[in-house]
Amino acid sequence: MVERFLFDGIDILGDELGLQSQEVKPEDVVKQAKRSGSTSISYTYTEPTIFFEYAFEIGQLAKKEGLYNVFVTNGYMTEEMIQMIHPSLDAANIDLKSFSDDHYRRTCKGRLGPVLKSIELMKKLNIWVEVTTLVLPGQNDSEEELRKIAGFLAEVDPSIPWHISRFYPQYKMEDAEATPMKTLNRAYEIGKEAGLRYVYLGNVGQGNNTYCHACDHLLIERAGYSILQYNIREGRCSHCQSLIDGVGL
Secondary structure (H helix, E strand, O other): OOOOOEEOOEEOEOOOOOEOOOOOOHHHHHHHHHHHOOOEEEEOOOOHHHHHHHHHHHHHHHHHOOOEEEEEEOOOOOHHHHHHHOOOOOEEEEEOOOOOHHHHHHHHOOOHHHHHHHHHHHHHOOOEEEEEEEEOOOOOOOHHHHHHHHHHHHHHOOOOOEEEEEOOOOHHHOOOOOOOHHHHHHHHHHHHHOOOOOEEEOOOOOOOOEEOOOOOOEEEEEEOOEEEEEOEEOOEEOOOOOEOOOOOO
16 A cells, blocks of 8 residues: 655655655745744755755745745855845754865765855854754764864854754664764763853754753753743743844744
8 A cells, every 4th residue: 555645735645656746836835834834934854955946936935925934954055045045044954064174075075165154154144043963973073073163153153053963873874883972962061162052962852952041041941842841031031031042032
């Protein structure tokens, strides 16, 4: 039996041939987001710059309907693209995979420089930027490299949230070890020592609460994708009234 899935009434997973593609018009994506009660559209799981024209058109329509637009991206893009998308792009989560150009060339078949420039330019254009680093044992987990990443982000803007993710062996790296929790906890400490206001452990079930950068009061308590406490009022800490960085708080 072949399972079938619907998107806005359109069958997008096919018959005996397996996965099939169906055209979903930009206006239909926006309509579905509105019907679902969503406040934003995220462009993710496939690098959004690959389908930039499609994302660009959706983003323009979404802004007219009062929706936020979010890119989840490797950050490897041109300045021209960022300038073009920025009027409709509200936020981006950028993968900063390493602070070594050699690692980018060898492992990612790319370069470090353009990613750093994307982070800097997006912040300059008032796009809300968050950064995620997948920590790979023996590849980008040295204290020196973690300090370079944290230091760069703090220099650009200490309000940039840094998400530190654990590597789990899979696909072509099944023989590699999972990232030790000791390494992740040290990375968290390095981020805070560098002056970053919001540092998170992204996928280990802990270290994902948000605290006030001024008084350390618990602002957002999370359990998985659920929010258990929310102590931000009109964009400010409910305890000390400090302004909290973010979009739509």
